[in-house]
Amino acid sequence: MHKHHSALGVATALKPAAPVTLIRPQAAARAARFFSEKFPGRSLYAVKANPSPDLLRTLWDSGITHYDVASIAEVRLVAETLPQAKLCFMHPVKAEEAIAEAYHVHGVRTFSLDTIDELEKILRATHEATDLELCVRLRVSSEHSELSLASKFGAELGETRELLMATRQAADALGICFHVGSQAMSPQAYSDAIERVRAAIVDAAVTVDIIDVGGGFPSVYPGMEPPALEAYFDAIYRGFESLPISYSAELWCEPGRALSAEYSSIIVRVERRRGTELYINDGAYGALFDAAHVGWRFPVALLREEESEAENAPFSFYGPTCDDMDHMAGPFMLPDDVAVGDYIEIGMLGAYGAAMRTGFNGFTSETIIEVEDEPMASLYADPVPARRRATVIKLG
Numbered sequence: 001m002h003k004h005h006s007a008l009g010v011a012t013a014l015k016p017a018a019p020v021t022l023i024r025p026q027a028a029a030r031a032a033r034f035f036s037e038k039f040p041g042r043s044l045y046a047v048k049a050n051p052s053p054d055l056l057r058t059l060w061d062s063g064i065t066h067y068d069v070a071s072i073a074e075v076r077l078v079a080e081t082l083p084q085a086k087l088c089f090m091h092p093v094k095a096e097e098a099i100a101e102a103y104h105v106h107g108v109r110t111f112s113l114d115t116i117d118e119l120e121k122i123l124r125a126t127h128e129a130t131d132l133e134l135c136v137r138l139r140v141s142s143e144h145s146e147l148s149l150a151s152k153f154g155a156e157l158g159e160t161r162e163l164l165m166a167t168r169q170a171a172d173a174l175g176i177c178f179h180v181g182s183q184a185m186s187p188q189a190y191s192d193a194i195e196r197v198r199a200a201i202v203d204a205a206v207t208v209d210i211i212d213v214g215g216g217f218p219s220v221y222p223g224m225e226p227p228a229l230e231a232y233f234d235a236i237y238r239g240f241e242s243l244p245i246s247y248s249a250e251l252w253c254e255p256g257r258a259l260s261a262e263y264s265s266i267i268v269r270v271e272r273r274r275g276t277e278l279y280i281n282d283g284a285y286g287a288l289f290d291a292a293h294v295g296w297r298f299p300v301a302l303l304r305e306e307e308s309e310a311e312n313a314p315f316s317f318y319g320p321t322c323d324d325m326d327h328m329a330g331p332f333m334l335p336d337d338v339a340v341g342d343y344i345e346i347g348m349l350g351a352y353g354a355a356m357r358t359g360f361n362g363f364t365s366e367t368i369i370e371v372e373d374e375p376m377a378s379l380y381a382d383p384v385p386a387r388r389r390a391t392v393i394k395l396g
């Protein structure tokens with residue numbers, strides 16, 4: 001893999017005609033160390049946020065030993081990349097064949113579920129195994145989160161009693177898990193969810209061995225600056241400590257975004273300018289799905305050796321495909337003299353960016369370059385850099 005000092009260095013040295021993915025292993029390692037050292041329990045990396053094997057190895061080297069996988073392909077990928085890792089199959093609706101292969105071939109013992117049907121499926125697929133860690137997924141509110149995960153999965157309070165009692169019977173260890181939605185902007189999301197957990201435990205009167213507070217830990221984007229992660233950890237720990245669970249109960253979390261967002265960014269080139277619309281060479285079918293479909297505003301920076309004197313102005317982007325939906329409304333703030341041929345870095349794409357890329361219409365990105373400069377924003381840098389160097393980054 002090529003290694004460069006900075007995003008600007010890559011743009012000026014290579015003048016790439018196709019989008020380039022930049023990776024920053026040191027930023028992912030810093031995030032992993034933060035969770036390993038400061039979360040008052042165990043942190044499972046949610047692989048779907050970014051399944052890159054290089055990232056998986058970086059997280060492993062920085063203390064992440066457990067991985068939340070949701071498909072048999074993710075099970076195989078992590079088992080192959082990190083043979084010592086512990087895998088937890090946390091999708092509540094699985095193919096029976098996937099459960100069987102995970103259990104019998106890859107040694108997976110931890111599964112989530114939200115119905116009696118799924119419990120029976122797991123028991124059939126594992127031949128009534130007696131060494132299972134089974135986590136019942138509760139439905140909780142997504143009201144504090146930017147992306148809801150509240151409608152698809154999770155048992156309702158009225159259904160949890162029977163489900164928890166049946167799962168307790170079948171499981172060696174019984175867990176309760178939930179997901180507050182992605183990019184939770186307040187620790188209250190977790191406190192509220194833990195109150196739902198309390199109600200479910202009291203109602204079912206079962207002994208619970210694992211509380212898994214899921215993902216949802218935020219990263220930092222323009223217009224979305226969350227409180228410090230320590231405030232989330234404190235709220236979670238206070239809630240966990242007050243639950244009626246066994247003294248030896250474990251606390252788990254499943255961060256995806258928070259461990260991977262700072263890992264990568266992209267460099268794109270402006271191919272056309274029409275007023276305040278820039279036609280760039282990556283888009284909704286590439287790394288910018290969330291920018292197009294949920295209006296996510298990623299940070300941007302103009303990569304020019306000579307700093308622009310122009311004022312910033314709001315721009316929107318069109319991606320390279322022939323599809324009108326390949327449009328990112330932004331607004332993305334860039335110097336008003338941005339022009340055809342300019343390079344732009346779009347930051348904080350390590351989570352749900354690189355992972356969503358397709359080859360639709362023949363546009364994709366194959367070049368991955370490691371850089372040593374800081375990500376465009378960070379929840380972990382000390383001191384936290386303001387959005388990195390306004391709009392222009394100097395080489396060196």
Ligand SMILES: *Cc1c(COP(=O)(O)O)cnc(C)c1O
Pocket residue numbers: 046048049068090091179181182183214215216217254255256257258351
């Ligand atoms: C997507 C997902 C995660 C990761 O969520 P983030 O918001 O990226 O932290 C964790 N657990 C489960 C079950 C998920 O589906």
